[in-house]
Amino acid sequence: MVLKGRKLYYTINAVAGLAIFFFGYDQGMMGGVNTSPDYVATMKLGYSTYEGPSQGYVATITNPTRQGGIVSIYYFGTLIGCLMGGVIGDRIGRVKTMAIGSIWVLFGAALQCSAQNIAWMCCARVINGIGTGHLNAIVPVWSAEVATHTSRGAFIATEFTLNIFGVVVAYWLEFGLGFIGDGDTQIRWRFPIAFQIVPILGFMVALSCMPESPRWLLKAGRADEAKDILSRIRATDNTEPPEVEKEFNDIIQVVALEKKHARRNTYWGMFWGTGSGDLHIARRVQLSIWLQIIQEWVGIAAITVYAPTIFAEAGYSPRKAQWISGLNDITYMLSTLVAILTIDRWGRRVGLWWGSVGQGVAMFLAGAFGRLLKDHPDKASAYGGATAFFIFVYTAVFGATWLTIPWVYPTETFPLEVRAKGNAWGVVGWSIGNGWLTLLNPVMFNAIHENTLHIFGIVNILSIPMVWAFYPETANRALEEIDLLFASKSPFVWNEERHFRELKVKTLKDAISGESTPEVAAGSEEGKV
Structure with missing residues (x-):
């Protein structure tokens, strides 16, 4: 049976969501692994003590830099992998690249769960990160290219609900394993690492039945196949809606235009804007990189991986801090709705x-109540509860906003010719932000404690003018139309929007007079914008 219309549309969404589920599980997994006494001993990160039947064995980290290094080196792998995936994804297609990334992940996961020392673990995490980088660079692009322009954001946001569900599954699985053998067993950390193989195998099986991106097929010169797949995805009641022909022709025009800019089809050319003319590829690269770096520095990397540490700072026992962290992850998942x-x-x-x-407000208040808790230990229940409450507020707001938007934005803002590479630049920013922060997090919490949250609060406030000045709106605009936004010589949003309106009026007038060209429609240098 050949799927069509909504069934195919939602099936693609579910399959992409399976890859994003793995991504969330893989990130959330290290939070529990880091607190496993046997893992801490194997990697020589510290020591563990027996705290009685109610708490079991509790690990104490004496080398936070080494702990952070094991976590952060994974993002070195994602940085390499996303750059590889961007090149491969534009060359051989989205589906094949995702399959290649999955093979890297399987190899890396097998090595991680069998690691015997820190060198072995670090190498395995780099390999796993390379595979994840492939998937992070291509899965959102594949999703954006099959989604409609009016539901593109919701399409990808739905997948990120599964992302946080992966975090939840990882957390509660590890929490439950903590009760086996008083928490001092190898299975407590080896099994959760191995479990990531399950969703990836499911993804690979489902991927074999999924269609290629019709936009990539057109770029590759396979027009008949592209139109067939686009018609299947957009079909309603087993018929082809009239909008398909218009969407198909719009993509053809943009593909024809972009082939004139082949010189920018390298990472070097994209970063410096070589040969991109009025399409301003370099500007889009910077926007994508910094949005993803800021996404991590608003504080979520700390909350995801080091939540038990934060709740312990709020005065809760190790076991209680763990289950409160699990409830926080559930709140996180629900907020993505x-x-x-x-x-x-x-x-x-x-x-x-x-x-x-x-x-920002939640981070400032969580840090303030954490300080009050230390100054007034007699009011531990009140101040500790307030700290935990504002961490919950922070997580809920992030899940509703900053979790998804920085992943959607790079998939929309790049031309088809370099879309996979463009999204790879976004993953580069995410890798830098995550790697930098996860390396510093244990050191920061060890040195300045609750003041770490104040630093994250400041970053949140500073991000407001950044978005206001430099990030134009992309919602409810067709992918082929967004080039118009970046045709302006000015990087400021108000100038880009004004230039966009002027180009739309010019295109309409030219269409009425019969003089419209693909170059004018895309706002290119050749069209004398």
Whole structure:
């Protein structure tokens, strides 16, 4: 049976979501692994003590830099992998590249769960990261290229609900394993690492039945196949809607235009804008990189991996801090449902704005109550509870806003000719932000404790003017139309929007007079923009 219409559309969404589920599980997994006494002893990170039947064995980290290094080296792998995946994805297609990334992941996961020392573990995490980088660079692009322009944000946001479900599964699996053998067993950390193989195998099986991106097929010169797949995805009641022909022709025009800019089809050319003319590829690269770096520095990397440490700082026992962290992850997952409903309706900019305000306030207050807790230990229950509450608030706001938007934005802002490489630049920023922060997090919490949260609060507030000035709205605009936004010589949003309106008026007038050209429609240098 050949799937069509909504069934095919939602099946693609579910299969992509399976890869994103793995991504979330893989990130969330290290939070529990880091606190496993046997893992701490194997990697020589510290020591463990028996705290009685209610707590079991509790690990104490004496080398936080080494602990952070094991976590952060994974992001060195994702940085390499996303650059590899961007090149391969534009060359051989989205589906084949995702399959290659999955093979890297399987190899890396097998090596990780059998690691016997820190060198082995670090090498395995780099290999695993390379595979994840492939998937992070291509899965959102594949999703964006099959989604409709009015539901593109919600389409990808739905997948990130599964991402956080992966975090939840990882956390509670590890929490449950902590009760086996008083928590001092190899299975407590080896089994959760091995379990990531299950969703990846499922993804690979499902991927074999999935269609290639019709936009990539057109770029590759396979027009008949592209139109057939686009018609199947957009079909309603087993018929082809009239909008398919228009969408198909729009893509053809943009592909023809972009072939004139082959010189920019390298990472070097994209970063410096070589040969991109008025398409301003370099500007888009910088926007993608910094949005992803800031996404991590608003604080989520610390909350995801080091939540038990934060709740322990709030005065909770190790076991209680662990289950509170698990409840926080569930709140995180549920909050992504808000993103599905609002990301296309309110737009990307509004989501980032209100997210930064809510997250910044929550971080400042969580840090303040953490300080009060230390100064007034007699009020531990009140101040500790307040700290935990604002961590929950922060996580919920992030899940509704900053979790999804920085992943959606790079998939929308690059031309088809370099879209996989463009999204890879976003993953480069994510890798830098994550690697940098996960390396510093244990050191920061060890040195300045609750003041770490104040640093994250400051970053949130500083992100507001950044988004206001430099990030134009992309919601409810066709992928082929977004080039118009970046045709302006000015990087400021107000100038880009004004230039966009002027180009739309010019295109309409030229269409009426019969003089419209693909170059004018895309706002290119050849069209004398």
